[in-house]
Amino acid sequence: MASPCYLGWDFSTQQLKVIAIDEQLRVIYEDNVHFDKDLPEFKTQGGVYIHSDRLTVTSPVLMWVKALDMILEKMKSSGFNFSQVRALSGAGQQHGSVYWKKGSIQILKNVSSELPLHQSLKGCFSVSNSPIWMDSSTASQCNALEEAVGGAQHLASITGSRAYERFTGNQIAKIYSQNPEVYKQTERISLVSSFAASLFLGTYAPIDYSDGSGMNLLQIWEKVWSKSCLDACAPGLEERLGCPVPSHSVLGTISPYYSQRYGFSPDCKIVAFTGDNPASLAGMRLQEGDIAISLGTSDTLFLWIQEPTPALEGHILCNPVDSQTYMALLCFKNGSLMRERIRGDCASGSWDEFSKALSSTVAGNNGNLGFYFDVMEITPEAVGIHRFNRDNQKVSGFPKEVEIRALIEGQFMAKRIHAEKLGYKVLPRTRILATGGASHNKTILQVLSDVFNAPVYTIDTANSACLGSAYRAIHGLVAERNVSLADVVKSAPEPRLAVTPTAGAEELYRPLLKRYAELEQKVIYNPTSSCLAK
Numbered sequence: 001m002a003s004p005c006y007l008g009w010d011f012s013t014q015q016l017k018v019i020a021i022d023e024q025l026r027v028i029y030e031d032n033v034h035f036d037k038d039l040p041e042f043k044t045q046g047g048v049y050i051h052s053d054r055l056t057v058t059s060p061v062l063m064w065v066k067a068l069d070m071i072l073e074k075m076k077s078s079g080f081n082f083s084q085v086r087a088l089s090g091a092g093q094q095h096g097s098v099y100w101k102k103g104s105i106q107i108l109k110n111v112s113s114e115l116p117l118h119q120s121l122k123g124c125f126s127v128s129n130s131p132i133w134m135d136s137s138t139a140s141q142c143n144a145l146e147e148a149v150g151g152a153q154h155l156a157s158i159t160g161s162r163a164y165e166r167f168t169g170n171q172i173a174k175i176y177s178q179n180p181e182v183y184k185q186t187e188r189i190s191l192v193s194s195f196a197a198s199l200f201l202g203t204y205a206p207i208d209y210s211d212g213s214g215m216n217l218l219q220i221w222e223k224v225w226s227k228s229c230l231d232a233c234a235p236g237l238e239e240r241l242g243c244p245v246p247s248h249s250v251l252g253t254i255s256p257y258y259s260q261r262y263g264f265s266p267d268c269k270i271v272a273f274t275g276d277n278p279a280s281l282a283g284m285r286l287q288e289g290d291i292a293i294s295l296g297t298s299d300t301l302f303l304w305i306q307e308p309t310p311a312l313e314g315h316i317l318c319n320p321v322d323s324q325t326y327m328a329l330l331c332f333k334n335g336s337l338m339r340e341r342i343r344g345d346c347a348s349g350s351w352d353e354f355s356k357a358l359s360s361t362v363a364g365n366n367g368n369l370g371f372y373f374d375v376m377e378i379t380p381e382a383v384g385i386h387r388f389n390r391d392n393q394k395v396s397g398f399p400k401e402v403e404i405r406a407l408i409e410g411q412f413m414a415k416r417i418h419a420e421k422l423g424y425k426v427l428p429r430t431r432i433l434a435t436g437g438a439s440h441n442k443t444i445l446q447v448l449s450d451v452f453n454a455p456v457y458t459i460d461t462a463n464s465a466c467l468g469s470a471y472r473a474i475h476g477l478v479a480e481r482n483v484s485l486a487d488v489v490k491s492a493p494e495p496r497l498a499v500t501p502t503a504g505a506e507e508l509y510r511p512l513l514k515r516y517a518e519l520e521q522k523v524i525y526n527p528t529s530s531c532l533a534k
Contacts, residue, residue: 002084005029008470009090010463011196012276013059013132013297014047016067018075019466020085021474025492030463031074033067035059046297046337048134055137055376058129061098062118064192068199069116072262082263088200088254089271089473091279091465092192094214095166099127099175100188100204109202113260117199126186131171133298134333136376138165141173141233145216148232152312159229160213160220160308160316160326164378168215169233176234189240191215193273201270202255208247210327211275213317218244220310220318220326247274247320248472248479271476276465277302278320281327282475283468284433284459285489291430293415293448294464295438299335301415302327303424313379314422321475321485330418332411334373336437341374342407346400355443357401358408363450364508366390368398369413369516370406371523379418382523392519408444412451413509413516430454433495435464445498450505451513457495 003022010017014036020029033039035047042063049058075082100108104124111120131137142163146152152162163170168191176183188204191212197205212218217233219226223244230237245251249272258264277300284292286304294300308316308326319325347353367390376383387395387406398406416426432454438444439458449456459467471492475485 002081004086005084006470006473007085007088008279008466008468008473009088009196009273010276010279010466010469011064011090011092011192012047012465013093013134016064016071017463017466018071019463019470020080021467021470025471025489027467029075029080031071033071033074035063035067038070039063039066048132049129050134053137055135057132057134057136059096059132061125061128061130061195062122064196065121065199066116066118068196069118076262082258083265085264085268087250087269087271087473087477089469089476090193090196090273091276091469092194092196092211092273093133094191094211094275094277095168095171096130096132096192097168097171098125098130098190098192098195099182099186100124100190101126101185102187104187105204108198108204111202111255111257113257117257126182127175130192131174132192133166134375135171136165138170138174141170141177145170145173145229145232149226149228155216155229156310156312158219158226159216160310161216161314162312163216166378169217169229172237173233183234186240188242189237191275193275197251197270197273200254200258201251202257203252204242205251205270205273206242206245206249208249208272208274208320209244209318209323210247210278210320211273212244214275214315217241220316223318223323245272246323247272247278247318248323248476250476269473269477271473273469274320274472275317277329278317278327279465279468279472280435281319281468282321282472282485283464283466284435284495285486285492286433289427289429290433291419291424291452291454292433292435295335295434295436295444297336299332299411299415299436300329301332301419302329311422313418320472328422328424330415330422331378332414333375333378338372338374338411339407339438342372342404346403351441354404355441357404358443358447361401361405363447363502363505364512365402365405365409367512368402368406369512369519370398370403370410371520372407372410379414380520380524382520386519386523388519392515405447408447409451409512410516412448413513414520416452417513417517417520426452426454431495432456434458434498442498446502449499449501451509453501453506453509455500456498458498459493459495
């Protein structure tokens with residue numbers, strides 16, 4: 001009989017990815033469907049639609065469903081043995097929401113194995129374009145929510161975060177206020193993660209505690225929905241969300257559709273899906289004291305924390321692999337898309353040229369600092385390109401190689417400044433664990449190591465959310481017996497040391513970090529510069 005394996009899925013912004021691992025935690029299969037390239041009929045750019053107001057950002061739900069059909073067909077064609085899959089779990093881009101039309105549960109339960117899923121489900125969604133994490137169109141809903149619960153800090157103390165425009169509660173409030181009929185026709189609201197789990201389960205999957213912490217709706221201490229937050233967003237919301245569950249929960253067995261169409265074992269278990277950032281925490285096997293940085297479409301910085309103190313900046317989420325603890329998260333919207341844009345402008349679209357330019361400039365960039373926000377940034381709230389010379393004077397442009405270093409140093413200095421504002425300290429034992437596309441670029445990692453004055457390690461796959469999901473699939477089968485994720489994955493390869501800080505980096509960057517933090521205040525409160533780079 002074929003040896004058992006476990007699948008990890010990642011429904012991310014630009015693609016759908018899957019990884020299979022065996023019982024020795026070795027990756028035995030990897031594949032992806034790239035939305036823009038492989039599903040051109042949806043006409044997305046970067047997997048999304050940016051609407052004419054430049055604030056509203058959505059993705060077509062059926063594109064995600066069709067991507068799942070496509071990747072399963074690819075696996076089938078390659079001879080993948082679905083019958084050996086004992087369990088699967090997955091991740092979804094955080095905060096995005098999916099709206100199931102009344103009556104959809106019956107369709108979901110009874111899909112015909114003769115048809116691809118997207119054909120059966122095409123009439124199931126009351127909102128065809130899902131609001132996603134890049135959306136920043138709900139300022140008025142955020143204000144109303146904070147007001148309803150007694151202020152921003154009070155909301156953070158309840159839910160782990162002040163009101164954020166991308167957070168799901170505020171997106172639901174917008175849909176309810178602008179389209180009450182659409183809301184009325186909706187019987188269930190899923191996160192992208194629980195929506196994806198629902199496709200495999202053949203019924204509505206519950207939201208897990210960890211991804212549920214990114215909605216401005218869950219009381220993170222008691223792990224129940226906050227009545228005051230629900231009431232402030234929309235009526236009848238609790239029944240549309242269902243009860244949240246621990247992130248390691250086994251939700252049930254796979255829908256018969258997958259056994260009939262692809263040959264999955266009917267006993268294959270579905271472990272609760274979670275957000276992509278929590279799944280990355282599992283994939284990197286974060287330890288307390290470590291900092292993890294995911295360099296993806298958005299850049300995220302997160303760590304394992306025992307006693308969180310929610311603040312007006314950053315987020316506290318329930319820990320996806322240990323229900324008793326928490327994770328802290330800082331999100332920076334201008335991540336890889338910003339790096340790719342500057343690579344196009346300053347390095348002929350070549351990473352090699354980009355890296356050479358970065359290496360050719362000195363650490364500290366001779367005091368030249370820059371802020372690069374093509375879209376409205378989350379941390380801090382600012383937009384536009386802002387360049388400052390060594391005398392803190394605003395300048396209209398930098399030479400190409402100075403521009404490249406200003407971008408990379410600026411992105412990493414912001415991460416250190418905002419992490420330290422939340423009370424984090426870089427300790428002698430601190431490791432930075434890097435993942436995501438840019439974690440393959442050693443020149444970029446050297447700047448990261450120097451700015452934080454800590455060694456940077458990488459893990460074997462840039463798809464840590466996917467790998468974390470596969471690990472969580474295994475963990476879900478034993479979690480009820482109090483087996484920890486660390487026990488389950490102890491035979492996984494250790495993170496690889498990529499770079500160590502250059503001698504003197506701390507002394508060099510300490511005054512620059514102070515300057516950068518002071519200039520950031522100017523950028524936030526005096527957003528006078530053009531939103532466009534020269």
